[in-house]
Amino acid sequence: MTTQAPGDALVSLNAVNKHYGQLHVLKDINLHVRKGEVVVVIGPSGSGKSTLCRAINRLETIEDGVISIDGKVLPEEGKELAQLRADVGMVFQSFNLFAHKTILENVTLGPIKVKGVPKAQADKDAMALLERVGVGHQAPKLPAQLSGGQQQRVAIARALAMKPKVMLFDEPTSALDPEMINEVLDVMVQLAKEGMTMIVVTHEMGFARKAADRVVFMADGQIVEDATPEEFFTNPKSDRAKDFLSKLLTH
């Protein structure tokens, strides 16, 4: 397993454990992500990869271990936690756009309410972001009027509007129709090229090959392999990973 020195890590998980009742979903997880790195987390369902992703901004609590972002240990609750979350962008499988707000408001709400950006400035920045993800002309609509792919791109813009240090993607394309997956992946690939630090839980092996610096393979709550995409896809070391990849290739 390749792990960098925790010192230069932007996101760092040390000996993290979590249970759901009897089920040990995260087993002694150690993961360090440097600035600008794109880490793709893959693995069979139930392997704990989504929980890992959600634990990084404490949407899931952990029982022991330490998670730190940019050198700061994740606070338990309250104002510090809210501040830290503002620095961590999150994109969900089910988009979770605010259903009662327009597309533009979805993107400006965080900057205005959390960061105190003046509305005119927030609107301008939001429009630029919406243009960048290709949905600028949808700004006055409500989320339900957009397709899944468009909604997910808005969700990415909403996260980017907070100018996060790291972006977390929790299966961002799993709820999308096949023809919409690429429009979202294209935005993500672009983001990766621009140097954003990203942790991406996905089943899209094409994205992993194309954009990832590292692939982390999880099974049964453990990190089984941590390698470059090239290494992982051509020469997986563990039987568990070989088995997983063989199932992918046969379909």
Place this chain on the structure above:
Amino acid sequence: MDVIIENLPLYWEGFLRTLFLSAVSGVIALILGTLLAAARVSPVAALRGFSTVYVEILRNTPLTIAFFFAAIVLPRLGVSFAQFEVAAIIALSAYTAAFIAEAVRSGVNSVPVGQAEAARSIGMNFGQVLSLIILPQALRTVIPPLINILIALVKNSSVAGAFFVLELFGYGRQLANANGDAVTTVLLGVAFFYLLLTVPLGILASTVERKVAISR
């Protein structure tokens, strides 16, 4: 019919008093009930406990008890009012708030959990998540039950008539006593004026409901 026409000014006065009692109590109950619902879902255990106890006591005891408490017990504890109307407003809004709290809480539970997670993940604190994201969506889904509660409030305000507040029902009773030969007509008149308040509320409900519906 004559008895109604002759006493139209009294009916009208009672109608206005009922409207006033219901409107003021309704606004207070909506605010108090929403705060109680917010307390019920807050991360602070003491607030949750207070809200639960309040709601369970008020909604499980008769309204008359709330009136007795406000009109008779509170003055003995040193809280006195120049008018019984204030006591009536306290009783009605305290009682109705318990029902509103439960309706709003069910609305909060109907908002998908992902909405709150998304709001938290862009750095909103609990108050912002609740006031900007959850409650605006929750309140829209509970408009029909809220209007039901407000209609009940309008009718419940008649209890104030028994506590020396001359509202619609209070005048109705006076008129019935004075016109022993036309009790049915007098009461039909009272019912008509109540309908004048409650039927538009129902119509308002369906209009508002259609206007603010959120598509998902």
